[in-house]
Amino acid sequence: MYKLSFMKIHSRNFLAFIMFVVIQLNAQPNPYNTVEGVWGKLPKGRTWGSTSAVFPATDGSGNIWVAERCGANSCAGRDDTPILLFSQSGELIKSFGKNIFVWP
Numbered sequence: 001m002y003k004l005s006f007m008k009i010h011s012r013n014f015l016a017f018i019m020f021v022v023i024q025l026n027a028q029p030n031p032y033n034t035v036e037g038v039w040g041k042l043p044k045g046r047t048w049g050s051t052s053a054v055f056p057a058t059d060g061s062g063n064i065w066v067a068e069r070c071g072a073n074s075c076a077g078r079d080d081t082p083i084l085l086f087s088q089s090g091e092l093i094k095s096f097g098k099n100i101f102v103w104p
Helices: 002-026
Strands: 051-056 064-068 083-086 092-096
């Protein structure tokens, strides 16, 4: 009997502690800045699909590589290029990967 009540008390205390920690973490301000509007101008008639990767270019130019799924969740049967290089301002510099990747 004593063992059961001891476990109940400590289980409740542990859960209360975990809830306290989670609430405190969620109360922190968001450290990220929201970009207003649409960054990354795609060619006319094309829309953003599921984005699978975003990486800075390694040449120090500040450009951004993006892998996205051809305006959908897959590039199967689509003629879009899923690998895109953008300038810092969001202008498309180059792209490649047409009919190479199904699910980048």
